[in-house]
Amino acid sequence: MFDKLINLLNVPLFTFNGQSITVLAILAVPMWILLAFWVAKLCIKAISNRLMAKQKDPNFIQLIERILFVVTLAVIFITTLSLLNIPITAFAFLSGAIAIGFGFGAQNIINNFISGWILIGEKPIRLGDFLELEGTKGTVEQINTRSTRIRRVDGVHLLVPNSKLLENTVINWTLRDKLVRGSVSVGVAYGSDVRLVERLIEEVVQAQEQVLEDPKIGVFFQDFGDSALMFEAYFWIHSNVEGGIRSVASNIRFCIDEKFRQNNIVIAFPQRDVHLAGELTIARSRTK
Incomplete structure (x- = not known):
């Protein structure tokens, strides 16, 4: 019975390039591919976990995974051809034709594929x-x-x-480091003690835990505005999200408003002085 089964599996189904393709070869191919991918997945995952345990760069780990996956595909393809008794040279002409057609029809895909490898390797x-x-x-x-x-x-x-x-x-924003610069502007009324304003703003910015001591913060008297004396404070924090700098800037504004109220510093608002030339006549309406 077993011999009959072996003979049945060895029955040639068709001939390719002078090589007979048997039933056993056809059935063995999908089993081999599934087994090979399963083993390769376990090996790649084990290598990745080991690199992560050593606290390697995530970009380096992803590059290693990509290389191992490509190598796995090449090994599985060559081994599958060997199981089917098909020489690689049989695909020389066919692969050339496919490559030309694929190149014209999938330029964007190839471009993105190569770009992906550049991003991982060059790390911009x-x-x-x-x-x-x-x-x-x-x-x-x-x-x-x-x-x-x-x-x-x-x-x-x-x-x-x-x-x-x-x-x-x-x-x-974080190519070389996590340093991000923020700024806060405020205008005070004319007649305010500008040195006191400078000192109060500097104290408020320095009091924020997220603000770094180096690079140093800077408080500048920017301009004589139409309705205000303009000041601007620059500071640096470690942040990798947009909300980080916005949150710190918001806290600084809250504290500046509170500090100015305590020291009787008026935050300016737009004002206009109107001057009338000549006499002002008040017209009274007459009622019957």
Whole structure:
């Protein structure tokens, strides 16, 4: 019975390039592919976990995963051809024709694929970076083969083609470090003690826990405005999201308002003085 089953599995179904393709070879191929992918997935995951345990750069880990996956695909393809007794040279002409057609029909896909490898290797954009692209701000969550996933500040996910990140101007707020500069402007009424105003603003900014001592903060008397004496404070914080700088700036404004009230400093508002030339005549209405 077993011999009959073996003979049945060895029955040739068709011939390809002089090689007989049997039933056993046809059945063995999907089993081999499933098993190979399963083992490869376990191995790649084990290597990634080991690199993560050593606190390696997430971008480096993703690069290693990408290389191992490509190598796995190549090994599975070559081994599958070997199981089917099909030489690789049999695909020489066919692969050339497919490559030409694929090149014309999938230029954007190939462009994005190569761009993805450049992003991972060159690292102009890394996982966790805070980007600004065409007025949209968000954090990079994943760099895939074709596109990069970005989470906007409002929580919406964007899938941006990799080529767009290389061919367009992208502002990377955290390319070298997490330093972000913020500023707060305030106008005080004419006649205010400007040195006192400068000192109060500096005290408020320095009191914020998130504000860094180095680079130093700066308080500048910017201008004599139409209705106010304009001051502006510059400060630096560590932040990788837009809300970080906005939150600190908001706290500084609250504290400045409170500090100015305690020291009788008036925050200016637009005012206009109207001068009338000549005599002012009041017309009274007559009632019958």
